[in-house]
Amino acid sequence: MYNYHTHTCFCDGSDEPVKYVQEALNNGFKALGFSGHAPVPFENSFAIREDRLNDYLAAINSLKEQFSNSIELLLSLEIDFIPGVTKPFSTFVSECNLDYSIGSVHLVKPEHSEELWFIDGSEQKTYDKGVNELFAGDIKRAVKAYFLQINQMIETENPDIIGHFDKIKMHNAGRWFNESDKWYTDLIKETITLIAEKDSIVEVNTRGVYKGRCNSFFPGLPELRLLREKRVRLITSSDAHKPNELTLGLNDANAMVISLGYKPAKVDTLLNGYLL
Numbered sequence: 001m002y003n004y005h006t007h008t009c010f011c012d013g014s015d016e017p018v019k020y021v022q023e024a025l026n027n028g029f030k031a032l033g034f035s036g037h038a039p040v041p042f043e044n045s046f047a048i049r050e051d052r053l054n055d056y057l058a059a060i061n062s063l064k065e066q067f068s069n070s071i072e073l074l075l076s077l078e079i080d081f082i083p084g085v086t087k088p089f090s091t092f093v094s095e096c097n098l099d100y101s102i103g104s105v106h107l108v109k110p111e112h113s114e115e116l117w118f119i120d121g122s123e124q125k126t127y128d129k130g131v132n133e134l135f136a137g138d139i140k141r142a143v144k145a146y147f148l149q150i151n152q153m154i155e156t157e158n159p160d161i162i163g164h165f166d167k168i169k170m171h172n173a174g175r176w177f178n179e180s181d182k183w184y185t186d187l188i189k190e191t192i193t194l195i196a197e198k199d200s201i202v203e204v205n206t207r208g209v210y211k212g213r214c215n216s217f218f219p220g221l222p223e224l225r226l227l228r229e230k231r232v233r234l235i236t237s238s239d240a241h242k243p244n245e246l247t248l249g250l251n252d253a254n255a256m257v258i259s260l261g262y263k264p265a266k267v268d269t270l271l272n273g274y275l276l
Contacts (some may be wrong), residue, residue, distance in 0.1 A: 004033035005237035010056040011037040012046040023243035033074040074099040081153035089157040103159030127171035139176040147187040164205040164218035196230035206249025207239035235273035
């Protein structure tokens with residue numbers, strides 16, 4: 001078992017990194033990747049502060065050495081993509097000497113506005129407020145802006161792993177649109193085509209399910225079937241923010257991926273996942 005999407009007390013996680021290593025060892029993990037939220041240039045409650053980034057890097061690199069004979073530990077960042085706001089991914093990768101990068105969109109920048117729509121978090125009202133105030137209640141325009149930003153990230157930043165690429169559905173919860181609507185599935189297909197062209201890895205993220213915020217993984221079964229058609233590589237991830245979340249949902253996610261015909265990578269690679 002492995003997990004490459006992990007948040008500690010350096011960002012919005014709960015504990016020191018060593019606690020996650022101990023939990024991973026207790027559960028027989030072969031690999032654990034730390035992926036703190038990369039710094040962003042504005043006040044927030046979720047990302048690593050710029051003045052603590054070096055401390056984060058030093059802590060993970062020290063653990064890599066300390067546990068080198070017990071488990072493969074990897075250094076990463078989950079890097080937000082906000083056009084015209086965030087740093088290029090390549091800057092973080094080179095300056096921090098990352099083992100891999102996760103690219104995600106949590107904050108959508110509407111056209112002709114400097115305000116940001118936060119599509120994540122624990123409250124639907126934040127999502128709804130963004131749709132109403134930044135997109136005049138037009139959910140199609142809002143969701144299209146999200147996928148446009150995801151697609152720009154894939155094309156320009158080419159992260160190793162695409163993080164929860166359909167998370168836009170979480171706070172929708174069937175209220176604003178139906179995930180089977182053609183306009184929505186067309187956006188999904190466009191994004192999956194881009195992912196396949198870039199040969200990126202897609203994570204199957206279980207956090208929405210075990211936190212009770214979504215009834216399917218990110219991405220869900222229909223999207224996974226499309227990814228299979230495009231022969232896109234997958235990894236499973238719990239997006240853990242606490243040590244006891246490292247394993248949550250992974251058995252179900254692994255079983256779903258295997259049921260679609262995916263097989264575990266036979267050769268040890270930096271990111272052990274699933275191939276067709």
